[in-house]
Amino acid sequence: MNGVLYGVGLGPGDPELMTLKAYRLISGAEVIAYPTLERGDSFARSIAEDIINEEVEEIAVEVPMSVERGPAQAAYDLGATQIAKRLREGKDVVVLCEGDPFFYGSFMYLFSRLNEEFKCEVVPGVTSVTACAALAARPLTARNEVLTIIPGPIDEAALEVRIAAAEAVAIMKVGRHLPKIRTVLDRLNLTQYAHYVERATLPNQLVLPLSAAPKTAPYFSMILVTKGNDPWL
Amino acid sequence: MNGVLYGVGLGPGDPELMTLKAYRLISGAEVIAYPTLERGDSFARSIAEDIINEEVEEIAVEVPMSVERGPAQAAYDLGATQIAKRLREGKDVVVLCEGDPFFYGSFMYLFSRLNEEFKCEVVPGVTSVTACAALAARPLTARNEVLTIIPGPIDEAALEVRIAAAEAVAIMKVGRHLPKIRTVLDRLNLTQYAHYVERATLPNQLVLPLSAAPKTAPYFSMILVTKGNDPWL
Numbered sequence: 001m002n003g004v005l006y007g008v009g010l011g012p013g014d015p016e017l018m019t020l021k022a023y024r025l026i027s028g029a030e031v032i033a034y035p036t037l038e039r040g041d042s043f044a045r046s047i048a049e050d051i052i053n054e055e056v057e058e059i060a061v062e063v064p065m066s067v068e069r070g071p072a073q074a075a076y077d078l079g080a081t082q083i084a085k086r087l088r089e090g091k092d093v094v095v096l097c098e099g100d101p102f103f104y105g106s107f108m109y110l111f112s113r114l115n116e117e118f119k120c121e122v123v124p125g126v127t128s129v130t131a132c133a134a135l136a137a138r139p140l141t142a143r144n145e146v147l148t149i150i151p152g153p154i155d156e157a158a159l160e161v162r163i164a165a166a167e168a169v170a171i172m173k174v175g176r177h178l179p180k181i182r183t184v185l186d187r188l189n190l191t192q193y194a195h196y197v198e199r200a201t202l203p204n205q206l207v208l209p210l211s212a213a214p215k216t217a218p219y220f221s222m223i224l225v226t227k228g229n230d231p232w233l
Numbered sequence: 234m235n236g237v238l239y240g241v242g243l244g245p246g247d248p249e250l251m252t253l254k255a256y257r258l259i260s261g262a263e264v265i266a267y268p269t270l271e272r273g274d275s276f277a278r279s280i281a282e283d284i285i286n287e288e289v290e291e292i293a294v295e296v297p298m299s300v301e302r303g304p305a306q307a308a309y310d311l312g313a314t315q316i317a318k319r320l321r322e323g324k325d326v327v328v329l330c331e332g333d334p335f336f337y338g339s340f341m342y343l344f345s346r347l348n349e350e351f352k353c354e355v356v357p358g359v360t361s362v363t364a365c366a367a368l369a370a371r372p373l374t375a376r377n378e379v380l381t382i383i384p385g386p387i388d389e390a391a392l393e394v395r396i397a398a399a400e401a402v403a404i405m406k407v408g409r410h411l412p413k414i415r416t417v418l419d420r421l422n423l424t425q426y427a428h429y430v431e432r433a434t435l436p437n438q439l440v441l442p443l444s445a446a447p448k449t450a451p452y453f454s455m456i457l458v459t460k461g462n463d464p465w466l
Contacts, residue, residue, distance in 0.1 A: 009359075009363070011252065011357075012357075014254075015253070016252065016253045016254040016257070017252045017253070017254060017356075017357065018252065018253060019244065019249065019250045019251065019252055019253075019359060020248070020249045020250070020251060020252075020253065020256060021247075021249040021250060023253060024249070100359075100363040101367070102363060102366040102367060102371070102372040102373050102374075103363050103366075103373050103374060103380075104374050104375065104376075105372075108372035108375055111370075111372065112372075115370065120370070121367075122366075122367035122368075122370070123250075123367065124244075124245075124250065124359045124360075124363040124364045124366070124367045125359060125363070126242075126252060126333075126357045126358060126359055127357075127360070127363060130242070130333040130335060130336050130357040130358070130360060131357045133335040133336075133355075133357070134334070134335060134354075134355035134356065134357045135355075137344075137348065137353070137355070138335070139335040139338075139341035139344065139345075140335050140336050141335075141336060141337050141382070142337065142341055143337075143384070144384040144386050144387050145384070146381060146382065146383050146384070146387070146395060147336075147381075147382040148379060148380070148381050148382075149374070149379065149380040149381075149382070150379050151376070151377040151378070151379070153377050154377050154379070162379060165398065
């Protein structure tokens with residue numbers, strides 16, 4: 001009998017924000033897998049580090065950073081092949097995913113390759129969106145407000161249209177797109193409602209009004225725009 | 234010295250989807266608080282039930298179901314007064330919140346009343362949105378897709394505009410708005426991409442293509458629309 005593929009969300013970074021289910025599956029795992037950058041770093045693995053047991057087999061899926069899709073797709077093909085081998089031996093494989101596996105996560109690339117042949121279970125995790133709202137002390141959405149989650153890399157015109165039409169906004173993956181996002185928010189007179197959070201829930205996190213944010217941002221950074229006139233009162 | 238107010242997310246319903254931090258704070262709490270319906274039911278309390286210690290003091294904030302805001306606001310005023318009393322005695326108060334406290338949660342009504350006087354910490358939780366995506370086996374968003382989260386109660390015209398402009402969509406609080414939502418999705422030719430989930434992660438959950446969903450839906454139900462041509466491949 002084949003093993004089960006688990007895609008396990010680990011939350012935004014603080015290990016205490018993983019779920020009890022993630023804790024159980026990871027600490028008891030026989031085989032784990034995770035994406036790594038070319039130097040071997042894995043943010044997901046670092047979140048789970050303290051609970052990974054010593055006998056576990058680790059499959060590192062080395063994903064090259066590239067704007068072209070081919071090299072990354074080849075890496076997922078290889079990773080899926082390695083994972084499938086263990087699943088066919090009847091071993092469960094636990095894939096470590098930062099945040100939530102199905103929310104801008106790389107797990108879906110493994111899932112799409114393995115879901116037809118194998119039983120897959122996705123364990124949701126805390127996303128950076130609600131973690132950032134908690135840190136910024138800004139309720140995201142009340143009552144019947146619409147929340148729009150926008151990746152920072154989309155082009156300036158599209159970004160402006162999306163933000164202008166939105167009620168509450170979370171802009172993900174800010175990184176090098178910070179100047180563009182600032183320009184758009186300034187033009188829409190929304191900077192006063194914007195909060196900047198980088199490396200949410202990690203020891204070196206930063207939480208500031210956007211107007212006081214640094215000039216450069218890391219990939220793991222977010223801007224929340226909650227226009228509301230204290231709509232929750 | 235005053236106690237600390239904790240707003241603690243419990244996730245979508247399965248107690249194993251609470252975070253390690255929620256577990257620690259709730260199991261060690263001296264005072265907990267939670268919203269209840271008039272009959273005394275509290276979904277949040279039911280999720281945490283097995284880890285609430287026997288000596289804990291419980292503050293039930295009885296929120297009347299009403300379309301008018303006055304009666305609910307009065308209930309939150311009273312709850313905040315009771316909680317403030319304990320905080321002033323130097324006791325921490327842990328507020329139990331289904332899902333995430335700042336994501337369509339009632340915690341923000343207590344937070345807005347207590348945040349200025351007392352230290353508050355919000356512990357994010359797994360939202361029903363990613364829990365439903367996990368159950369429906371539908372990745373929510375890949376790469377630079379925009380995700381729009383829409384409350385089902387908004388009026389039909391607004392709903393149609395929002396969905397038509399969106400890439401990936403999660404429609405929350407479906408309940409009695411199911412027929413209206415079906416009509417809009419049919420008109421936009423999106424029913425084929427829509428999945429229906431009710432009572433996600435609870436023993437009586439239901440996960441179906443929208444075309445096969447029941448005629449009536451409970452309040453805790455969601456429709457996910459992921460138009461994607463397997464964009465993650």
